[in-house]
Amino acid sequence: MGTKLAQDMANAAHWLASLQQAETGGWGEYEGSHANVLNTAEAVLALLDSGCYASDEAVRRGADYLAHSQLGPGTDAGPPNEGGWARRVAGEQGGERHLPDTIRSSFALLAVYRAGRTMELPYVSKGLDWLLRTQRADGGWGYAPDRESRMFPSCMAMRALLTFQVGDHTLAGRLQTPIARGIAWLQHRRNADGSFGEQPGLVYIHTLHAILVLALARSLGFALAVAELEAGVRWTGQQAVAATQWVNEMVEICDDDLGCYTYTHVTPALYLSTFGSDLSPNDAIAKAALLVMHDAMDPVSCGFSAKRPVSWATAKSISGLAAVSRVFPAFPEREIPTGQAQGRQYLFLFLGGISVLTTIVALFGNLTSIYGSIMVLTVCACLLVYGVITEQTFLQVLVSRRKLEKRVASK
Numbered sequence: 001m002g003t004k005l006a007q008d009m010a011n012a013a014h015w016l017a018s019l020q021q022a023e024t025g026g027w028g029e030y031e032g033s034h035a036n037v038l039n040t041a042e043a044v045l046a047l048l049d050s051g052c053y054a055s056d057e058a059v060r061r062g063a064d065y066l067a068h069s070q071l072g073p074g075t076d077a078g079p080p081n082e083g084g085w086a087r088r089v090a091g092e093q094g095g096e097r098h099l100p101d102t103i104r105s106s107f108a109l110l111a112v113y114r115a116g117r118t119m120e121l122p123y124v125s126k127g128l129d130w131l132l133r134t135q136r137a138d139g140g141w142g143y144a145p146d147r148e149s150r151m152f153p154s155c156m157a158m159r160a161l162l163t164f165q166v167g168d169h170t171l172a173g174r175l176q177t178p179i180a181r182g183i184a185w186l187q188h189r190r191n192a193d194g195s196f197g198e199q200p201g202l203v204y205i206h207t208l209h210a211i212l213v214l215a216l217a218r219s220l221g222f223a224l225a226v227a228e229l230e231a232g233v234r235w236t237g238q239q240a241v242a243a244t245q246w247v248n249e250m251v252e253i254c255d256d257d258l259g260c261y262t263y264t265h266v267t268p269a270l271y272l273s274t275f276g277s278d279l280s281p282n283d284a285i286a287k288a289a290l291l292v293m294h295d296a297m298d299p300v301s302c303g304f305s306a307k308r309p310v311s312w313a314t315a316k317s318i319s320g321l322a323a324v325s326r327v328f329p330a331f332p333e334r335e336i337p338t339g340q341a342q343g344r345q346y347l348f349l350f351l352g353g354i355s356v357l358t359t360i361v362a363l364f365g366n367l368t369s370i371y372g373s374i375m376v377l378t379v380c381a382c383l384l385v386y387g388v389i390t391e392q393t394f395l396q397v398l399v400s401r402r403k404l405e406k407r408v409a410s411k
Contacts, residue, residue, distance in 0.1 A: 004330035009321040011302035013050035016043055016314045017058045025061030026069075027311045037069050037085045039311050041107035044115055046315035049322040054116035063115040066108045067123050071098060071130075081145065083126030084134070089259050099259045102141050103251060105131060106156035110163055119168060128164060131157055132178055139185035144253040151189060151197040152249060152263070155209035158182045162216045183217055183224055186210050194231030202249055204242040205265045207232055208274045215274075236271070243271045243285045244292045264306070266313055268292045269320030276323035286324065287332040293317055294331040 019031055020043070026035025027043040044062040052059050071084050075098045085105040086098035109127045117124050134157075135141060140149025141157040158179065165175050189196050189210070197206035211232050218224055236243070247265045254260065268289035272279070279286045296304050296313065303309030304317040 003325060003328075005321060005328050006325045008297070008302065008331070009050055009318055009325060012297070012304065012314050012318050012321075013047055013052070015301045015303045015309070016046060016311060016318065019043070019311050020058055020062065024065055026065035027062070029310050029312065030308065035065065036088070037066060037101075037104045037108055038087075039315075040065050040069075041104070041111040042312055042315040044111040045107070046318040048114050049319045051322075054114070059115050063112050063117055066112050067117070067121075070108070070123050070127065071100065081130070083123075083128075083130035084145075085127075087253060087259065087261065097259065099253045100134075100144050101251070101253050102131075102134065102143055102145070102153040103156055103263065106153070106160045109160045113160075113163060113167060119164075119171070128160075131160060132175075135178055135181065139181035141182075143251050147252065149185065151186075151199070151202070151206040152209060152251075154182060154185060155206070155213050158186070158213045159216070162213065162220065165220060166216075179217065179222065183214065183222055186214065187224065187228065190228055190232070194228070194233075194235035196232060199249075202247060204236070204239055205247050205249070205267055205270065207236055208267070208270050211236070212270075212274045233275075236274075237285065240285050240288060242267065244268055244288050264312070266293075266304075266316040266320070269316045272320035273323045277326055279324055279327050281327055286328070289320075290324075290328060290331050291334060293320065 016027075019027055021027070021035050024035045026037075026040040028035050028039055040062050044059055044066070047056070047059055047062075048054070054060070054063075066085070069085060071081050071086055073079050073082050075081075075086070081098075081100040084100045084102075085108045087101045087104060088096050088098055091097045105127065109124075109131060112124060112127070119125050119128070131141075134145040136149050138149055140154040142148050142150055143153050161175050161179050161182070164171055165179065186196065189198070191198070191203075195203050195207045196210035197203050199206070211229065214224055214229050214232075218226070218229065245267055247267055249263045249265060250260060251263050252260045271289050272286060275286075293304065296317070298305050298309045301309045303311075304313040306313055
């Protein structure tokens, strides 16, 4: 933890750990909100990425919460879904409905396995069985077992299976065929330009997920076209703006809107996680991603914000920072283009001339109006200084704030 970036990550991890509920051991979106599987799994993974050990109390209690939240034979989800994890929503006549969720199940499996819970534990074995059982005939996974295959749940399920294969070689024979089928499904979703997926607005984020999965599969010796993977990497490098934008994905796990939810991809963090230490300290997209993340970091709590610091944004950001903490010693400095700086010199002269003219007019008019000219000069100076520091106008800030508010996900 010797670098400034590593210390910022550690501070964020400390704040994230402080959100853990004393009663349940789980995490909600923010302090005082109900704990849930998705926020808890993401928090456990982030703490492990930040350097915590599986034996640390926060990690251990988080894994216990996930174990106790697994679907069992007595839930309303039914015996076929035993072993998965669900989104809990209010029932039509009171009580709760448990809606099996591939994304929650994949995150939960990743979290408990990385937290040291092995296949010897029945709930881990049942979780893996559920994931294998819900793979669709085409080789992909849907948001829920009865939904058509989609990129995000397929990539998350594949990440879980590949993590098991890395950590437990005794599973190699059992997982070989499901993983190979998943790889084939992903490769058939590759576009001519090297990107993956077809859902409007989600192609960039899905391409990052696909690259992450295929690179891991390749490192484990699975056969895949290296040229196709490299084409995807090149394509992401041509989409600088997309790498800095948070993206919402509607997760449709049932037919009614009540059960569906919005998952927010923190794209800058995922970009850093995907390429990690392979990035150069001079990588322009990585620098831009880090600057966006820096702007979202709350200076008081060190948590990362949507409308306020929340667990899921902080967890994803921690994982992204952890991936590049050896490459970047600190958040990069924001550079002002030379042409833009010269433009501001002319702007300063213009504002100064207007202020002088206003003062002269005031002297030949009502003397007390000098106070008005002083106010105008002060406001102009503040605007100039603000623009130099932030490289944004007030209008841009207002627009950015409106966009930021729309990022908040209903988890």
